[in-house]
Amino acid sequence: MKEIVAFLFLLLTTNLTYGQLGFCLGSKGLPIFNEDFGSGTTFGPQLPAGTTSYNYVSGTPNDGDYTISSQINLNNSWHNSQDHTPGDTNGKSLIVNASFTSGEFYKRTVTGLCVNTTFEFTAWLMNIYNSASVGACPGTGIPINVTFEIWDATETTLLESGSTGDINGTPTPIWEQFGLTFTTLAGQTSVVLIMKNNGAGGCGNDLAIDDIMFRSCGDFTIIATGPDNDTSFRACQDQLPTNISLNVFSEGTNLNVYQWQESDDNTIWTDIIGETTDSYVPTITATKFFRVKVAEDIANLANPFCFTVSEVFTVTVIPKPIAPPSNGNANICEGQPIPALSVTPATGEQVNWFDAPSAGNLLQANSTTFTPTLEGTYYAEAFVPNATCVSDTRTAVSFSVRESPIVTDGSATFCQGTFVNISAEIDNVDYLWSTGETTKTIRVTSAGTYTVTVTNDVGCSNVRTVTVSEILVPVIDQIIIDHRTVTITTTITGDYEYALDGLDYQDSNVFNNVIGGVRTAFVRNRCGRDIEDFDLIILPKFFTPNGDGYNDTFQIEGNSMLPKVKIAIFDRQGALIIYLDERNSSWDGTFNGNLLPATDYWYKANFTNGSEMKGHFSLIR
Known part of the structure; x- marks a missing residue:
């Protein structure tokens, strides 16, 4: 029950966008009286006699005049606005230019009311003066100020009254609703509505009125069920039929009377015979809507204008769902x-x-x-x-x-000018090489990185990468001679073997203690070899002409070199001492039969191919 009370309190304290009079905050009935002034593009019609003391005009009203028109901006300083009635095409409103003298400007008798019943009166008003118009009225113009009065039919008893207070002109059109609630007395079925202008005539104080309405006003009423006082009920189709207990809750203290109703479409309602208490237990077999008619007098339940209705309680029967379709494994x-x-x-x-x-x-x-x-x-x-x-x-x-195919990366090599076959190394799959080929094995003639995508019969793939290198045939670049040490270099580095005179290949390109003469350098790999002949001149770095039979002369090592070279020997001052060639292949350390001193001497070797070699040696005694 606490939840119901809180719910009702929330509804009753909601901030309503109404004028400061009084409105029905409970359940409302059908309109007994509703004046929207019709529609059309012509002026009028004129109000019935006795409705107003103002003068009717078919055009722009002056002070003390009124008209009925779909056009509000009859004056250049008035708002260009539609009437208030929602969805009304060329809808009209009552346009009043207030008289210079304050007082009554509208009176209407409303009949067909119900006895001992609370009613709500409402009307929509607009100050039609456009305060944004230049030079029309000072400031926002004279404000409108209207008093509403509800009298008994004899106009001797004032049932309720209220005033709008001052409503100033605005730069944009604003429709505002005002209202009153009142209760009819025993035997009272009609009232008189009077509207009075409280302001003075002049620039401003011009208004439009629309949608004047009377309807019954009762306690705000809802229907709830269950321990949590739910205001709706949902049931699965396979749980039917089932019974639910519905209870009426009202926010007021009136001693109300009820009539339960049901509907299949929430539009056409039928009284449930005999159900007139504040509770009802229906048997649910299908989707249904329930409500109660609420009145303060049992006689009012038969008059559609004299009762209010509760909020609708909805029973929804839900078809049993089927297993949801799969979007695939x-x-x-x-x-x-x-x-x-x-x-x-x-x-x-x-x-x-x-x-x-x-x-x-x-x-x-x-x-x-x-x-x-x-x-x-x-x-x-x-x-x-x-x-x-x-x-x-x-x-x-x-x-x-x-499972995806299992592959491993690999590498391959091929000799310069040849090719190599590389393989995906897996069977019974589809192949797609980076070259576009679709076979297990492909022929490669260029170095690079090759990939093959292999796809098995369940559509899973993997990629094998093969790095292919080209092995070039070695090419000798230089033969570097340092006395008896010979170093063979190549134009590019590689996995090569080296040899002199084609004998005893070794991994190192350096040869030590080499005997002089005409020699041949060899370098090879598995793809081929390169050969280059060279002359190795070995001249002693010193000699000892002391007659002991060992190293007594300065001479070229290897007689095979003598036809290819002539060696000139000089002393420290550059004087030529002797030429050595194939006719005179050694020097004994003398000059013109005289022993030369022990010191350093220089030589210059000139080869028949035009090359030259210089150096020095020591004569030791």
Whole structure:
């Protein structure tokens, strides 16, 4: 019950966009009287005699005049606005230019009221003076100020009254609603509505009136059920028939009388015979709408203008959902992201996911998708939110991981000017090389990185990368001689073997203690070799002409070199001492039969190919 009281309090204290008089805050009945002044593009018609003391004009009203028109901006300083009635095409309103003398300007007798009943009177007003107009009136003009009075039919008893207070001109048109509530007395079925102008005539104080309405006003009433006082009820089709207990709650203290009604479409309502208390227990077999007519007098229940109705209580029967259609099983290859499984339930339904076709553990709630972490089959159950209504069966959706082909990267080489065959190294798959070829093995004639995508019969792929290098035939670049040390260099580095005179190949390109003469340098790899002849002149770095038979002369090592070279020997001052050639191949350290001193001497060797070599040696005694 606390929830109902709080709900009613919220409705009754909501900030309403009304003028500061009084409105019906409870349930309202059908309009007994509704004056919207009609529609059309012509002026009028004139109000019935006795309705107003103002003068009717078919045009722009002056002070003390009125008209009825769909056009409000009859004066250049008045707002260009539509009437208030919603959806009204060329709708009209009552346009009043206030008299210089304050007083009554509208009177209307309203009949057909019900006795001992509270009613609401409302009307919409606008100050039609446009304060944004230049030079029309000072400031916002003379404000409008209207008093509403409700009298008994004899106009001797004032039932209720209220004033709008000053309403100033505005730069934009603003319709504002004002109202009063009053209660008829015993035997009273009509009242007199009087509107009075409290302001003076002049520049401003011009108004439009529309949608004057009288209707019954009762306590705000709702229907609720269950321990939580729900204001609606939902049931699954397979739970029918079922009974529910409906109770009436009103915010006021009136001693009301009731008549329960039901409807299949929330439009056409039928009284439920005999149900006139504040509770009702219907048997639910289909979607239904319930409400109660509320009146302060039992005689008013038969008059559609004299009772109010409660808020509608809706009973919704929900068709039992079927298992939601699957959007397909998910099959991925190893290493791929795990996709979400999904189903598509019917509109208004939601899905829970389980690990079993019935019972089992709830894995995820309120979601049409589920992302598993392990392979397996998962089950989607449809349900209707806010109702115990689930599908009889669940939809199985599977997730599996397919094995991808196993490959390893590799490398291959080929000799310059040839080719190499490289392979995917796996059978019974589809192949797609980076070259566009689709065979297991391809022929390669250029160095580079080659890839092959292999795809097995379940559509899973992997990529093997093969790095191919070209082996070039070695080319000798230089033969560097340092006395008896010979170094062979090549134009590019590589995995080469080296030899002199084609004998005893070695990994090192340096040869030590080499005997002089005409020699041949060799370098090779598995793709070929290069050969270059060279002359190795070995001249002693010193000699000892002391007659001991060992190293007594300065001479070229290897007689084979003598035809190719002539060596000139000089002393420290550059004087030529001797030429050595194939006719005179050695020097004994003398000059013209005289022993030369022990010191350093220089030589210059000139080869028949035009090359030259210089150096020095020591004569030691």
